[in-house]
Amino acid sequence: MAITTYAGLLAAAKCQRDLLLRITPKEQLRGWTKTAGYTYTYEKAWDQLCTMGNYGTTWRALQQVKENGTALALEVSIAAVDAAAGSYFYDAAAKKIYAHASDDGAADRESIYIVAFFRLHFSSGLGINARGKIFNGIYYEPLFNASALSAIQSEESDFLTGGGMACGDLALELLNSKRFFDYIWTTWSWKNAVVEILHGGESLPLSEYATIYTGYIKDPTWEADRVKFETVNWLELLSRQVPVNPCFGAGVADDARGKPLPLLFGRVTGIQPLCTNTDPVDGTEWTIADPDYQTLKEVEAVYDGDVLVAPASYAVDLVNCKFTFVGYTPAGDVSCTAKGAKISDIPGEISTELMTNASDIIRFFLLAVLGLSSSQINTTVFAAAKAGLTEYVLGKYVRNRKNLATYINEIEKSVLGIVYQENDGRISFDAFSPLYAEDATIETQEVAEFSQTSPSDKLYTGVQVYYNPVPATADQQGLDTTGDDDAFQVLEGTNARARHVDGEEASYKRLYTWLTDEVSAECLKQRVLYLTNIPMIELTMTINGLKLFTAKPSDILKINKAIAPSPTGSLVNQYFQIISISKELSAAQCELVVDNFKGGAAQVGIWCSDTAPAWASATDAEKGTQGFWCDDDGLVVPGDWTTANKSVWW
Amino acid sequence: MIRFCYTNYADDAVVTASSEVASLPAVNVQSMWKSKPWRSTGCASEWIKFDLGAAPNILAVILTGHNLTSAATVHVQANATDVWTAPSVDITLAWSARDILHLWSSAQAFQWWRFTVEDAANPDGFIDLGRVYVGLAPAPDRNFSTYTRQPVDPTVVSESTDGAESFEDKNVFNTYTFEFAGILVDELENLVKAVGLKEYWWVIADYENALEADGKHDLTAYVRFNELPQYGHVYMTRKNAGLDLREAL
Numbered sequence: 001m002a003i004t005t006y007a008g009l010l011a012a013a014k015c016q017r018d019l020l021l022r023i024t025p026k027e028q029l030r031g032w033t034k035t036a037g038y039t040y041t042y043e044k045a046w047d048q049l050c051t052m053g054n055y056g057t058t059w060r061a062l063q064q065v066k067e068n069g070t071a072l073a074l075e076v077s078i079a080a081v082d083a084a085a086g087s088y089f090y091d092a093a094a095k096k097i098y099a100h101a102s103d104d105g106a107a108d109r110e111s112i113y114i115v116a117f118f119r120l121h122f123s124s125g126l127g128i129n130a131r132g133k134i135f136n137g138i139y140y141e142p143l144f145n146a147s148a149l150s151a152i153q154s155e156e157s158d159f160l161t162g163g164g165m166a167c168g169d170l171a172l173e174l175l176n177s178k179r180f181f182d183y184i185w186t187t188w189s190w191k192n193a194v195v196e197i198l199h200g201g202e203s204l205p206l207s208e209y210a211t212i213y214t215g216y217i218k219d220p221t222w223e224a225d226r227v228k229f230e231t232v233n234w235l236e237l238l239s240r241q242v243p244v245n246p247c248f249g250a251g252v253a254d255d256a257r258g259k260p261l262p263l264l265f266g267r268v269t270g271i272q273p274l275c276t277n278t279d280p281v282d283g284t285e286w287t288i289a290d291p292d293y294q295t296l297k298e299v300e301a302v303y304d305g306d307v308l309v310a311p312a313s314y315a316v317d318l319v320n321c322k323f324t325f326v327g328y329t330p331a332g333d334v335s336c337t338a339k340g341a342k343i344s345d346i347p348g349e350i351s352t353e354l355m356t357n358a359s360d361i362i363r364f365f366l367l368a369v370l371g372l373s374s375s376q377i378n379t380t381v382f383a384a385a386k387a388g389l390t391e392y393v394l395g396k397y398v399r400n401r402k403n404l405a406t407y408i409n410e411i412e413k414s415v416l417g418i419v420y421q422e423n424d425g426r427i428s429f430d431a432f433s434p435l436y437a438e439d440a441t442i443e444t445q446e447v448a449e450f451s452q453t454s455p456s457d458k459l460y461t462g463v464q465v466y467y468n469p470v471p472a473t474a475d476q477q478g479l480d481t482t483g484d485d486d487a488f489q490v491l492e493g494t495n496a497r498a499r500h501v502d503g504e505e506a507s508y509k510r511l512y513t514w515l516t517d518e519v520s521a522e523c524l525k526q527r528v529l530y531l532t533n534i535p536m537i538e539l540t541m542t543i544n545g546l547k548l549f550t551a552k553p554s555d556i557l558k559i560n561k562a563i564a565p566s567p568t569g570s571l572v573n574q575y576f577q578i579i580s581i582s583k584e585l586s587a588a589q590c591e592l593v594v595d596n597f598k599g600g601a602a603q604v605g606i607w608c609s610d611t612a613p614a615w616a617s618a619t620d621a622e623k624g625t626q627g628f629w630c631d632d633d634g635l636v637v638p639g640d641w642t643t644a645n646k647s648v649w650w
Numbered sequence: 651m652i653r654f655c656y657t658n659y660a661d662d663a664v665v666t667a668s669s670e671v672a673s674l675p676a677v678n679v680q681s682m683w684k685s686k687p688w689r690s691t692g693c694a695s696e697w698i699k700f701d702l703g704a705a706p707n708i709l710a711v712i713l714t715g716h717n718l719t720s721a722a723t724v725h726v727q728a729n730a731t732d733v734w735t736a737p738s739v740d741i742t743l744a745w746s747a748r749d750i751l752h753l754w755s756s757a758q759a760f761q762w763w764r765f766t767v768e769d770a771a772n773p774d775g776f777i778d779l780g781r782v783y784v785g786l787a788p789a790p791d792r793n794f795s796t797y798t799r800q801p802v803d804p805t806v807v808s809e810s811t812d813g814a815e816s817f818e819d820k821n822v823f824n825t826y827t828f829e830f831a832g833i834l835v836d837e838l839e840n841l842v843k844a845v846g847l848k849e850y851w852w853v854i855a856d857y858e859n860a861l862e863a864d865g866k867h868d869l870t871a872y873v874r875f876n877e878l879p880q881y882g883h884v885y886m887t888r889k890n891a892g893l894d895l896r897e898a899l
Contacts, residue, residue: 016819049675056681059673092672130821130899131717132685132780137671139678139686177848178682201819445814544808544816562812588806588818 003202006210010547013445017201017546019124019585020133020209021144021172023217023229024063025184025193026117029097032107038082040100042107046116047095053183059138060118062090067102067114115189122174128202135206143180145226147586148173152213154420154553155580169236170197170213172229181227190220195231196425199549212549212583214425233421237370238405243398244369245290251277259399261290263369264321264340266356266395266516267300270470271336276322282329288338289321293368296321297339297354305332340395348374356393356516358415359386362429365404378428388431389415391523395516397471400485414513416527418554430554438558438575440548442541448589449542452565458595459502460509460532462494467513467521488512491521495533502535538595539576546583548590553578557594567642615643652794652828653753653787654841655710656851660763660784663700671776682850684715684780684872684898693772699764700784705730707757710787712852713743713750713765714872715780720745720865722769726752728760737764747865749872753787753857781872783852790837794828794893797855799868821899825876826869828855828893832884835891842878850874850898872898 003009009017032042050060065072065088072088075081078098081089086102099107099114107114123133123140133140150171172195176182194216200209215231243260253275261274277285288296296318302309313328323336343351343360347367355361359382366372392415398407408419416432469486498504509532515521539559551557555578561571576594583590615628615636628636628643636643660680667676667688674689676698690696711726718724728739739758743750763784767777802825806818830838845851855869862868873895882890 013815014817014819016821049672056686057675057677126685126821126899128819128821130685130823132683132687134674134687134689137673137689139674142683142685444812445810446816447812448808448810450811544810545818588808588816 004204004208006200006204006208009200009202009204009208010545012202013545015202016128017199017588018127018133019144019146019149020140020198020200020206021122021124021174022196022198023120023122023190023193024117024195025120025188025190026115027188029065029099029114029116030108032099032114034106035078035082035098038078040085040104041078041082041098042100043096043098044107045095046090046097048092048118050184052180055178055180058120058141058180060120061138062097063117063119065097065099065114065116067099068112070102072099072102072114141180143175145173145175149585151591152583152585153580154582169230169232170215172231174227174229175225176223176227177225181222185220185222185227190217190229193217194425195229199546210550211424213423214421234372234376234425234427235405235419235421237372238408238419239403240370241401242365242369242404242407243290243401245292247274247276247287249276251279251285253278260401261287261292262397262399263294264289264296264338264397265361265364265514266354266393267337267339268395268397268470268516269337271338271397272471273322273334273336275334277324282327283325284330285322285324286334286336287320287322288336289340291320291322294321294341294345294364295319297342297352299323300337300339302334302336304330304334307332340397356395357386358389358392358394358411358417358514359383359429359431361394361514362408362411362419365408366427369404372427376426378422378426381428381430385417385429385431389417392520393516394514394520396469396514397486399471410512411514413511414515414524416524420552420554422552423550432554437556439555440551441558441560442543442547443560444562446543446545446547447541447561448544449540450561450564451540453538453540454536455538455595456504458532458536458538459498459504460495460507461499461504462492463509463511463525463528463532465491465511465513465515465521465525465528467491467515467518469512469514469516489518489521491518491525493525493529495529497533534596536595537576538579538593541592541594543590543592544588546585546588546590548581548592549583551578551581551590553580557592559594651789653710653789653854653857654837654851655712655783655785655787655854656841656844656849657786658783658851659702659706659708660700660782663702663763663784665698665700667698668696674778679779679782681781682898687715687717687778687780690767690777693767693775693777694770695766695768696777697764697766698779698782699732699762700782701732702761702763702784705759705761707759707786708754708763708784709757710753710783710785710852710854711743711751711763711765712783712854713779713781714748714783714852715778716750717772717774717776717778718745718750718767718769719772720747721771722767724750725766727764727766728758729762729764730760732762734764745865746867746870749852749867749870751783751852751854751857751870753854787854788837788840790830790833790835792830792833794855795831796829797869798825798827800825823899824871824897826853826855826871826873826893826895826897828853828895830891830893832888833891834887835879835881835889838879838891838893842875845875847875847878853893853895871895874898 029044032044035041035043049057075087075089081087081098081100088099121140122144123142124144124146127133197213198209199212215233217229218232219230221228245261247256247259247261256274273286273288276287299316314323314325316323339354341355343349343353343355346364419429466488468489472487557576559571559574564571578594580593630636631638634644665676669691670676671689676688678686678688724743726741727737729737801822803822804820808816856867876896877894879891
């Protein structure tokens with residue numbers, strides 16, 4: 001029977017699989033002519049069927065047209081284009097693009113760049129029965145050399161130190177022995193062209209192919225018989241520096257000039273704002289955050305040295321993130337307590353609530369600071385993460401210029417969350433939850449290599465949660481310690497099992513967080529204590545086939561292994577979480593490292609209702625994922641210590 | 651007698667068709683990939699036509715990489731002009747699952763060539779045609795003495811720790827060898843010079859034989875050299891030589 005679904009393909013031990021590669025390069029369109037009978041419309045001959053020298057033809061599917069980086073709106077007729085500035089229409093029959101510039105001017109000018117983005121189609125092979133890969137009438141040129149493909153490597157470092165996911169840079173190679181690329185290599189722009197790899201095969205329709213990689217071209221290389229594309233993914237954007245803008249302009253105080261304009265989240269005390277106008281001395285202006293990116297919720301209090309300044313002595317401008325003294329000349333250092341960005345500072349949001357949720361803050365960075373569009377993030381997953389992180393209240397005065405990834409990292413470890421790129425290229429943010437379900441099941445016959453370790457670097461005698469970050473230069477009364485940027489308060493807890501059973505007495509897990517209050521810090525401390533107090537197991541495996549090609553670090557696997565170290569001598573429906581995955585496309589295998597660090601896998605239960613099944617009748621999956629009533633010793637079945645720790649409240 | 655079909659006038663011709671899907675035009679039959687087809691929009695009555703620009707000698711026509719059913723009626727037509735009411739050549743081609751072909755014993759010199767297809771019940775609803783050959787069909791002075799045909803299955807087999815195997819299916823292709831004893835090697839050398847290792851061509855070694863049960867000729871295929879021939883001296887200008895060929899997918 002023909003296999004027509006991706007699930008069916010993954011489940012088959014014997015099947016034909018292939019990879020499709022779609023690249024979207026671009027071309028500047030010049031040589032426009034005025035379209036007769038219309039006022040603003042210009043036309044240019046442009047054929048989607050493109051002749052590639054001696055190779056023959058290939059299809060380049062027009063995706064969009066941009067003018068100076070802004071997408072022109074697609075219209076349905078020449079008349080509609082003429083009526084709408086900043087639009088275009090592609091007449092497939094006439095093989096012409098019609099464009100109406102955004103300023104009603106001519107399309108052929110030095111000052112504007114009209115660029116066509118179009119998709120090229122490649123395959124790794126000819127598909128079943130060697131009929132060629134043809135979808136929607138488009139032939140996927142069999143030039144994609146999958147055997148030369150490097151592994152797609154995705155790895156998440158110890159999530160308690162902040163996800164730190166490295167994800168999926170990839171080198172692509174396409175054959176050029178028939179000179180496909182020669183004639184277009186210099187005339188088309190390959191830089192930053194989006195690439196997508198789809199995985200499928202057999203008789204699957206295109207809609208059943210799974211996107212397993214999305215990135216963009218960083219470095220194209222031409223060679224006589226092949227071309228290579230070094231690609232990176234969108235997480236690369238997180239290497240940009242924040243805060244972005246420097247403080248400058250007439251009247252800026254000498255000690256503020258050139259400093260980054262900070263970003264403020266949550267409620268922070270001890271803020272030392274930048275003096276952005278020193279004149280007049282009794283009307284100085286103080287900027288708390290960068291108004292290009294955010295507003296302020298509130299300026300609660302202003303201090304002159306240790307003295308509270310009367311509100312009547314300054315005017316607050318929340319939109320421009322500043323306050324200005326009115327007839328008041330400060331004698332000491334000026335500081336303040338303020339509430340930072342509002343949710344409405346995220347593009348598309350209207351709530352004027354204070355932004356304190358990790359999901360919102362990360363979304364703010366991605367959309368407002370990096371300028372991504374909402375289609376480039378998984379808004380559904382972000383919303384779910386927000387709902388799952390209400391117990392964590394965050395705040396931070398971001399004033400030192402660092403990689404955004406560094407700050408994201410701190411947020412991740414503040415809430416046990418993880419930022420990652422999905423296979424379709426969208427950036428997502430997951431909050432860790434023990435309420436897991438398996439993303440895939442691994443059976444004995446799929447395991448090619450298997451080993452188990454108990455890493456000592458994941459064994460901690462206790463945890464220290466650093467919270468309430470306050471600028472270190474401020475009054476540190478009531479604070480316990482100083483980190484890189486800020487001073488903190490500290491909550492500490494002990495892992496009794498790790499200390500007394502494993503004999504670990506020195507290593508503390510230190511978490512420098514954005515948490516602002518003790519309740520949040522206590523919540524994090526308890527969860528981390530539980531997670532770091534269980535016996536640690538780490539599995540290294542090679543899984544045959546491409547079953548896990550859509551998997552990512554943090555996915556949950558249910559593993560069955562006939563021979564494995566365990567009290568029963570095998571693993572039966574045991575839950576593990578992917579720490580790293582290397583997708584070996586050419587070898588059709590996935591190399592995995594999984595552990596039970598997150599969630600305690602089968603160890604963790606949750607508090608549940610009276611309708612929970614009895615232990616005796618519960619399935620293995622229920623025993624692994626649900627909570628059970630227990631006795632004073634924490635045993636579901638009195639006297640049976642294998643039933644311990646099944647009623648843990650998360 | 652074995653034939654070497656590598657002088658393809660259709661590849662340089664002006665090609666038009668009764669209809670075509672915009673992204674799979676008629677010129678695709680000039681691409682080396684037989685899997686990259688011309689696709690018509692219908693299947694009841696379609697044609698593809700070649701203007702060779704002149705009237706070279708034609709001894710063979712071949713259609714490869716098609717989706718035609720055994721019920722299809724395929725004609726090859728040739729004429730001095732682009733008029734098809736009563737073409738000088740009009741032959742019904744015998745269907746084959748792989749290569750549909752016709753050989754002439756004497757050259758047909760016409761500028762215009764056309765293939766008509768009627769396959770109304772084709773389940774695809776369109777005609778796919780990957781490659782078309784219209785050209786010469788030279789042969790050596792003696793036929794091959796022995797041959798081998800070996801199917802190759804490059805399927806990747808992965809073994810698990812408990813011995814269970816997984817299979818990554820790949821397409822099976824044939825390799826062929828033809829051994830010639832004491833032949834004049836001029837035609838072989840012309841072939842090698844023209845195609846080297848890098849060009850696909852057709853070998854026809856069993857034209858007179860009936861189709862096999864799978865609807866294919868065993869020894870007719872779209873191929874390339876796997877290795878170039880090695881010549882062994884026999885007597886005077888006569889040599890032993892062998893062809894080592896690999897079927898193109």
